[in-house]
Amino acid sequence: MAAGLSFARSRLMISSKSLSATTERGRPSRTKRRSRILPNLAVSPREVWNLVYDPRVRRQLEKIRNKNVIRRIQESAEALCENPYSGKTLRGYPGVRSKRIGTPEGEYRLIYRLIEEKQEVFIILVGPREAIYELLERKGL
Numbered sequence: 001m002a003a004g005l006s007f008a009r010s011r012l013m014i015s016s017k018s019l020s021a022t023t024e025r026g027r028p029s030r031t032k033r034r035s036r037i038l039p040n041l042a043v044s045p046r047e048v049w050n051l052v053y054d055p056r057v058r059r060q061l062e063k064i065r066n067k068n069v070i071r072r073i074q075e076s077a078e079a080l081c082e083n084p085y086s087g088k089t090l091r092g093y094p095g096v097r098s099k100r101i102g103t104p105e106g107e108y109r110l111i112y113r114l115i116e117e118k119q120e121v122f123i124i125l126v127g128p129r130e131a132i133y134e135l136l137e138r139k140g141l
Contacts, residue, residue, distance in 0.1 A: 049119045080121045
């Protein structure tokens with residue numbers, strides 16, 4: 001019972017003066033606070049980026065025998081066009097990012113770079129997580 005009463009007291013109210021969501025006690029609502037802390041990094045629909053592959057990526061994909069893994073890698077690469085900042089930045093490699101791809105066969109990584117002037121997502125490497133960072137080291141970006 002007590003939980004139901006406290007819920008009723010903390011209903012959201014929108015005041016006509018400030019037009020901001022507050023609780024009855026005058027505190028900002030939780031959703032209002034979260035929106036300030038976590039900005040939306042997704043690109044707007046009209047800003048779709050182009051996808052460009054390094055010529056070596058095709059050979060790397062041919063080494064992968066499982067068609068489902070290849071499909072997941074391609075879907076993840078296409079998703080980067082809508083949200084290019086979703087991957088993590090790699091320490092020691094300025095401008096290079098990594099996208100994690102989980103599959104039942106194991107972890108894969110998509111290594112890419114953003115070319116902001118042309119709005120391009122340039123896929124540098126694709127491969128299993130165990131070997132990808134060694135390949136990146138050899139490529140010497």
